Amino acid sequence: MFANLFNKDNKSTKEDLTLDPNRIPTHIAIIMDGNGRWAKKRGLPRVAGHKQGMETVKTITKVASDLGVKVLTLYAFSTENWKRPNDEVGFLMDLPVKFFNTFVPELIENNVRVNVMGYAERLPEKTKKAVDDAIEQTKNNTGMILNFALNYGSRAELTTAVQAIASEIEAGNLTSNEITEDTISQALMTNSVKPYNDPELLIRTSGEERISNFLLWQIAYSELVFTDVLWPDFSAADLKENISIFQQRDRRFGGLNKKDLSE
Numbered sequence: 106m107f108a109n110l111f112n113k114d115n116k117s118t119k120e121d122l123t124l125d126p127n128r129i130p131t132h133i134a135i136i137m138d139g140n141g142r143w144a145k146k147r148g149l150p151r152v153a154g155h156k157q158g159m160e161t162v163k164t165i166t167k168v169a170s171d172l173g174v175k176v177l178t179l180y181a182f183s184t185e186n187w188k189r190p191n192d193e194v195g196f197l198m199d200l201p202v203k204f205f206n207t208f209v210p211e212l213i214e215n216n217v218r219v220n221v222m223g224y225a226e227r228l229p230e231k232t233k234k235a236v237d238d239a240i241e242q243t244k245n246n247t248g249m250i251l252n253f254a255l256n257y258g259s260r261a262e263l264t265t266a267v268q269a270i271a272s273e274i275e276a277g278n279l280t281s282n283e284i285t286e287d288t289i290s291q292a293l294m295t296n297s298v299k300p301y302n303d304p305e306l307l308i309r310t311s312g313e314e315r316i317s318n319f320l321l322w323q324i325a326y327s328e329l330v331f332t333d334v335l336w337p338d339f340s341a342a343d344l345k346e347n348i349s350i351f352q353q354r355d356r357r358f359g360g361l362n363k364k365d366l367s368e
């Protein structure tokens with residue numbers, strides 16, 4: 106299964122990794138962190154890190170799609186990111202415009218469908234338009250879903266879901282004891298990528314080990330991988346290495362695996 110883990114000096118290198126094609130995570134979510142630090146290390150303004158981060162998005166989208174990932178969810182802007190200086194927020198809001206202006210043909214070529222989750226109301230008109238156009242232009246693609254979390258926050262999402270469920274009760278369409286885990290799951294924004302609502306693997310780059318209000322309900326059983334690599338430096342080999350870590354984990358979902366049951 107991991108035939109190629111070692112090079113001739115008997116040292117493992119991430120370039121050598123062979124992945125089990127039958128255990129590629131269906132849904133990978135990424136907290137793309139470290140753009141600012143990447144820029145600072147080079148004496149560049151923070152936004153240069155975001156620009157390079159956008160190039161990483163292109164690389165990782167292609168690799169994930171080639172590996173057979175079904176959904177790639179990227180945390181591009183959180184409901185808390187509005188607290189950043191105006192010029193940085195403005196730059197981040199321009200990124201989807203730049204990204205889709207240049208990258209939609211390649212997304213189509215790779216059969217990738219764009220999806221966006223988050224509170225669209227607060228986005229500038231040009232950002233909303235770029236996103237809507239990309240969704241429209243890729244809507245017939247049947248391959249990987251590239252799912253951007255844009256002005257997304259998990260607590261806000263859960264609050265909206267509770268409000269929607271309460272409205273159903275007020276309207277007499279539902280009783281409180283009919284609420285199940287599925288009711289809640291279906292009321293969340295990730296229902297737009299069903300049946301792969303929950304990530305199997307969550308990656309955070311840059312060495313920070315926090316969830317930062319991302320997919321709190323959905324990651325209940327996700328494997329978490331934290332890597333020190335800064336997002337603008339994150340490569341195809343890094344993604345493969347993180348998937349290999351996922352493949353070596355023993356996922357039990359609160360139960361026992363077959364080996365433990367037979368002991």
Ligand code: FPP
Nearest residue numbers: 137138139140141142158159181200201204
């Ligand atoms: C966190 O790094 C990163 C963000 C808040 C923005 C993420 C956005 C991108 C990578 C580009 C997205 C591309 C598209 C197409 C929408 P940070 O700025 O917090 O880094 P730091 O912790 O080093 O300061």
